Amino acid sequence: MEAVRNALDFSDFPRLDLIVAGSVGIAFIIFPLFPHSSFAMSTMIQFLMFSLYGMGWNTIGGYGGQVDLGKAQYVGIGAYTTAVMLILWDVPFWVSMPIGMFFSVVWSFIIGYPLFRLKGHYFAIATIATSLVLKDIFEVWDFVGAARGLEISPIKYHPPDFLRLIFKEDVYYFYVILGFFFIGILYMNWFRKSRLGFQLRSIKDNEDVARSLGINVHWAKVKTYAIATAFVSMVGSFHACYIKSIEPEDTMSLDISILIALMAMLGGAGSLWGPIIGAGILIPLKSYLKEWLGAQAGMVGIDLILYALIIMVISAFEPRGVWGIVEKIRRRKRS
Amino acid sequence: MAFLEVHNLTKDFGGLRANSNITFSMKRGELIGLIGPNGAGKTTLFNCISGLHPVTSGQIIFDAEEITKLKAHEVAQRGLARTFQVYVAAGDLTVIENVMVGCFMRTHLRSRAKAHASEILKDLSIDDTADYLVSELPVAAQKRVTMATAIASDPKLLLLDEVAAGLNPNEIDEIMASIEHVHEDMGITVMLIEHVMELVMKISHRIIVLDYGEKIAEGDPETISKDPRVIKAYLGERYVREHGGMEESKE
Numbered sequence: 001m002e003a004v005r006n007a008l009d010f011s012d013f014p015r016l017d018l019i020v021a022g023s024v025g026i027a028f029i030i031f032p033l034f035p036h037s038s039f040a041m042s043t044m045i046q047f048l049m050f051s052l053y054g055m056g057w058n059t060i061g062g063y064g065g066q067v068d069l070g071k072a073q074y075v076g077i078g079a080y081t082t083a084v085m086l087i088l089w090d091v092p093f094w095v096s097m098p099i100g101m102f103f104s105v106v107w108s109f110i111i112g113y114p115l116f117r118l119k120g121h122y123f124a125i126a127t128i129a130t131s132l133v134l135k136d137i138f139e140v141w142d143f144v145g146a147a148r149g150l151e152i153s154p155i156k157y158h159p160p161d162f163l164r165l166i167f168k169e170d171v172y173y174f175y176v177i178l179g180f181f182f183i184g185i186l187y188m189n190w191f192r193k194s195r196l197g198f199q200l201r202s203i204k205d206n207e208d209v210a211r212s213l214g215i216n217v218h219w220a221k222v223k224t225y226a227i228a229t230a231f232v233s234m235v236g237s238f239h240a241c242y243i244k245s246i247e248p249e250d251t252m253s254l255d256i257s258i259l260i261a262l263m264a265m266l267g268g269a270g271s272l273w274g275p276i277i278g279a280g281i282l283i284p285l286k287s288y289l290k291e292w293l294g295a296q297a298g299m300v301g302i303d304l305i306l307y308a309l310i311i312m313v314i315s316a317f318e319p320r321g322v323w324g325i326v327e328k329i330r331r332r333k334r335s
Numbered sequence: 336m337a338f339l340e341v342h343n344l345t346k347d348f349g350g351l352r353a354n355s356n357i358t359f360s361m362k363r364g365e366l367i368g369l370i371g372p373n374g375a376g377k378t379t380l381f382n383c384i385s386g387l388h389p390v391t392s393g394q395i396i397f398d399a400e401e402i403t404k405l406k407a408h409e410v411a412q413r414g415l416a417r418t419f420q421v422y423v424a425a426g427d428l429t430v431i432e433n434v435m436v437g438c439f440m441r442t443h444l445r446s447r448a449k450a451h452a453s454e455i456l457k458d459l460s461i462d463d464t465a466d467y468l469v470s471e472l473p474v475a476a477q478k479r480v481t482m483a484t485a486i487a488s489d490p491k492l493l494l495l496d497e498v499a500a501g502l503n504p505n506e507i508d509e510i511m512a513s514i515e516h517v518h519e520d521m522g523i524t525v526m527l528i529e530h531v532m533e534l535v536m537k538i539s540h541r542i543i544v545l546d547y548g549e550k551i552a553e554g555d556p557e558t559i560s561k562d563p564r565v566i567k568a569y570l571g572e573r574y575v576r577e578h579g580g581m582e583e584s585k586e
């Protein structure tokens with residue numbers, strides 16, 4: 001009961017935050033009613049997906065301070081579970097999504113248990129490695145289409161198919177992912193106030209102090225990693241139905257892992273709004289850059305250069321991102 | 336039966352013997368001071384007792400249970416809390432949130448943790464700092480926050496590592512009152528490492544002295560302050576002259 005109350009209680013935020021968040025939320029809900037291009041719609045959907053990826057990352061990476069650069073492997077597990085089950089056995093999305101989450105969580109325990117013996121950069125590198133290895137396995141695994149990937153062909157179904165999440169118009173996908181988005185915010189609002197949330201922040205602060213306060217540091221990290229994983233896998237399943245064509249190269253690439261972490265860090269790791277702000281900045285930027293410059297020769301890597309710049313700026317000026325700046329200003333005003 | 340028993344505890348770091356064959360015991364409700372020169376192995380002893388360092392050999396029994404092989408969080412859950420000497424809270428936890436982490440050891444409910452944390456802050460008279468970051472506070476208040484956080488887990492035994500270091504005489508009096516409050520009113524057994532002799536000599540029932548990793552003396556404050564080995568290793572002739580002189584003039 002208290003968990004539900006905590007999830008719904010935003011009263012510790014300043015009123016300005018709530019007004020802004022409320023207006024933005026309403027703007028999202030009514031956005032499809034206004035004339036918009038299909039490009040804007042797909043950017044919106046991407047933004048919501050990456051916000052959710054970022055929220056998941058934020059549990060272990062933001063609150064827990066464990067820089068995880070391997071989230072793409074769970075996008076892959078979620079996406080492939082849903083695609084394979086739909087294509088081979090006609091299993092609806094709402095069944096395959098939790099199954100994908102289950103697989104992801106099991107995999108997260110298998111690699112998380114040994115990986116969290118590592119600290120700092122070693123942990124970050126190890127997460128990259130596991131993600132790349134899994135991608136390589138998928139690239140040669142015939143059952144999941146190897147490097148060609150899988151194709152969900154919409155003609156076999158009768159859109160709008162709410163069970164299998166097969167739609168012709170993007171607006172349906174938009175509202176589904178928007179629903180996930182709001183649930184994700186409520187979950188994160190609960191998480192940051194939960195016992196586990198507090199334990200992680202204590203771990204980020206000082207692991208020995210955390211231990212002396214009765215916190216099983218290793219287990220707390222493994223558990224939170226599983227939560228982060230479940231988030232990412234859920235959106236991965238959605239990704240399969242939305243994109244309809246998945247291959248290891250674009251669902252499990254290092255780019256995605258880095259983009260997820262980068263967004264949360266840019267917006268503000270360890271804060272509720274951080275990942276959303278980060279996604280709100282980076283996803284439109286990425287889409288428009290691709291649209292304007294991507295086609296021109298020699299401009300293919302421009303988004304990567306941009307990421308590198310952002311990493312440098314964050315680490316040099318404000319490790320806690322955009323939200324860190326906002327909080328700093330607020331603190332200064334108060335004192 | 337003793338409340339805390341340490342038998343022949345030895346801790347090696349590679350070739351360095353930080354604690355050598357230390358044996359002592361503690362009764363429930365006691366307040367013991369642990370003194371000795373820098374590098375004598377005081378903090379290492381705390382780290383061994385609280386489970387942060389695995390011991391090389393020896394045995395630790397706490398409240399009729401052997402805790403030698405337990406991990407730090409398991410030791411903490413059995414009611415043994417501690418503070419840290421150098422604790423820079425760089426994170427984004429406010430004072431009350433810090434204390435709540437301690438409270439969360441005994442409850443899953445945020446409301447209960449928060450209520451308990453506010454109570455403790457009030458008890459140690461730092462409730463006016465509740466919403467500040469720990470790093471924003473002066474040293475004296477930071478030391479109280481570390482104490483408050485440790486107490487929040489409702490311990491039976493509290494190990495305090497230099498809570499009076501870097502404080503001015505006024506602040507020392509205040510923290511001394513807090514320690515006595517924790518010890519007497521809350522009924523928590525206390526062991527403290529301290530270099531501020533006025534504090535240790537005044538409030539300890541018993542004092543243990545370490546030098547080069549070995550226990551060189553143990554006894555009540557008066558005996559310790561007259562022990563020639565302790566004077567040579569730690570207190571120094573000057574301390575004895577000044578404090579011995581004071582006692583004589585009183586008489």
